Amino acid sequence: SLSPISNFSPPETLARGRTMPPPRPPPVLMEELLEEVFFRLPPDEPAWLVRASAACKPWRRILADRGFRRRYREFHRTPPVLGFFEKGGARLVPIYSHFPAQADHPDWHVMDCRHGRALFADIGKSYLIVLDPMTGHQRRVPSPSNNLIGFTAAVLCTAQGCDHHGCQDGHFLVAVVRPKKFEEITSGWLYSSETDLWTEFASVNHPNANYFSNMDAPSVLVGDALYFNIDGVIECQLGTLRLSTFEKPIDGNGTVMMAEDGGLGYAAVVDVTDLTLWSREAGPEGAMGWTKLRVIDLKALLPDGALFITTQYGISRSPRSLMISGIAEGTQVIFVSTWVGSYMADLKSGRARMVSRPGRKVFPYMNFYLPAAAMEAASTGQGQ
Helix, strand or coil, X not given: CCCCCCCCCCHHHCHHHCCCCCCCCCCCCCHHXXXXXXXXXXXXXXXXXXXXXXXXXXXXXXXXXXXXXXXXHHHHCCCCEEEEEECCCCCEEECCCCXXXXXXXXXXXXXXXXXXXXXXEECCCCEEEEECCCCCCEEEEECCCCCCCCCEEEEEECCCCCCCCCCCCCCEEEEEEEEECCCCEEEEEEXXXXXXXXXXXXXXXXXXXXXXXXXXXXXXXXXXXXXXXXXCEEEEXXXXXXXXEECCCCCCCCEEEECXXXXXXXXXXXXXXXXXXXXXXXCCCCCEEEEEEEEEEXXXXXXXXXXXXXXXXXXXXXXXXXXEEEEECCCCEEEEECCCCXXXXXXXXXXXXXXXXXXXXXXXXXXXXXXXXXXXXXXXXCCX
């Protein structure tokens, strides 16, 4: 008798010469289920979206769909920090891999970054440039003055009620503020891309303002007002075109920011390693003032070795040069520069990572990066 082994025939030579049908493909997931999976890919890890887009054409089609892109932004609400521009330069430094290569413009000087746009001054030229870093699309903005020296500026979306999740190809505003030391005033202008016109702010008294130290001063948008950190705080009311000034909560290095409650805040490093946060609030009698919110020990927040370095002679160098080099607006993400390097730290999660060399002010770039959509937008010159 034949043994079981000798009696075995491969599937393709079974009895009666028939072959077995090929295995059935796995069931196709409904697009709605795939979308739910893709929604949960973290926006601060764009490599995951890149891999999903490259997996197959059906997945790429879903990720490139305008409806999906809108729902993905709504699901996550706050865009991640994809990179930053360093003071004195114009090249976007990506924090994560798989971000499109960026052209460098050696004559451009970064001034601001907000709502998916970056603002630059072209050294020696009489105009500003508004850039969409995702697509490379740029627009020139004429200078509001023939002798614009020692100024700072900000860019923002002009659409009322916009969630700023993908508006970088729409109309925008540019605000320019310039202290005039000898006249002891600060002047300002507001540009609208919709009208292509500048409107002048009412000047404000501002004694002792040093315009040479205020080039590219940081700003924050809170409600309908921009706030600049210029020898105190300059408030620019966009609706009424009114400028006003008030004191910072502390002298020395620090920066304006958005407080956790959505109001105006301020952050500074105090007593060497204490990151101190303030909020501007109304007092018992209605007068506005600064209230200290909390103190964060940077020794606990930053990785080991971030604050001290050992020289070749075995001497530990102290962290006396700690400074806040940037703020991601509307988030709890800050950039801190130490002897070792510049760190991006999330005050909410407590995570921190080195992202750059030490000592340079940075302007964080926040946006959602959906690879298929970005390639489509770059090919047409439009934003997402």
